[in-house]
Amino acid sequence: MNLQEFFKENQKVALAFSGGVDSSYLLYAAMKYGADVKAYYVKALFQPQFEMDDAMRLAEQLKAPVRVLRADVLSDPVVVSNPSNRCYYCKKVIFNMIMKAAAEDGYTVLLDGTNASDDAGDRPGMKALQELQVKSPLRECGLVKSEIRRLSKEGGLFTWDKPSYACLATRIPTGCEITAEKLQKTEAAENFLFSLGFSDFRVRMMPNGAARLQVLSSQLPLLMEKREEILNELKKSYPAVLLDLEVRG
Missing domain, CATH: 3.30.70 (Alpha-Beta Plaits)
Structure with missing residues (x-):
């Protein structure tokens, strides 16, 4: 399957949008292939302001509809305690919020930007996405990071050479309170x-x-x-x- 085929089968989709290389390209591809897509950006203390700025700039470049949600990730005591699988609990909070907002807007299929280079065995957050039945078309279509960067550059996206950026919580040692x-x-x-x-x-x-x-x-x-x-x-x-x-x- 390629992305064009994916969006032919999934014509109305919500996208968890970070403004990074992967979700930016996925938003571009969804619009290129005629999908009814709406992006959802979750602003929380785990994301620096420049990430939101990049996301809004990219959405404006594409003339894509985007909705900003505010999440209090520190309201979850498990997330605050910062266990080794903290990302699992954080993803559950954030993606449940997106799914609720998307359903309010009439979108029942949720996508994320996980690509074929991402190692599921090393990412507790991917378990949460699987449990919530979030689709990852870049991964499903076998697109790796280097290819996504190349296609992004061809598409004129300024995010094509943006460095990967893990959330701020990853800077705090496991087991230390966030x-x-x-x-x-x-x-x-x-x-x-x-x-x-x-x-x-x-x-x-x-x-x-x-x-x-x-x-x-x-x-x-x-x-x-x-x-x-x-x-x-x-x-x-x-x-x-x-x-x-x-x-x-």
Whole structure:
């Protein structure tokens, strides 16, 4: 099956839309192949503001209908306790919210952007999607990340080369309580590094509260150049700032 065939069979669909590479391409493809599609973006403390900004920009580019929902993910005590399968419980909260809103709008088939590169064995959240019968057409059609990026570029989507971005909760160690303060601190630290020119990096919080920086090996010279600025800014919020030598890429 290819996407054109998928949307011929599923002509009225709701899409869980993050503004990332995969869901952006899926929204584009749904519209290209004539589906009646509505996108749903869930704003929660786990998503930084730039993700919402990108999602709204992409929807505007495509002239796609989008509905923004607000979720209090920290209202679930299991999510707050941050177990190793936290993503399962978080996905249940978010996708149940989308399904309810979509049903109100007349959409009964819900899609997400999981692709064929995603390893189901390493993603507790995918179990939640299976239980809720969420369809993943990119995965069903065998589309891997590199192909989705290529097709996105051909389609003129600015998201084609956007780095993968896991939610802010992934920066907090498993078993450490997730709080609004920790999430906001993480978002502010990463926004600062973005402003210095870094890309595809992480500012992780260690159990003792220290910041652990993970950057691309190609950006280590920039890190050394901006070392004092980074230390001065991040030490306002973290007791120590450490570099992870197992760098990204």
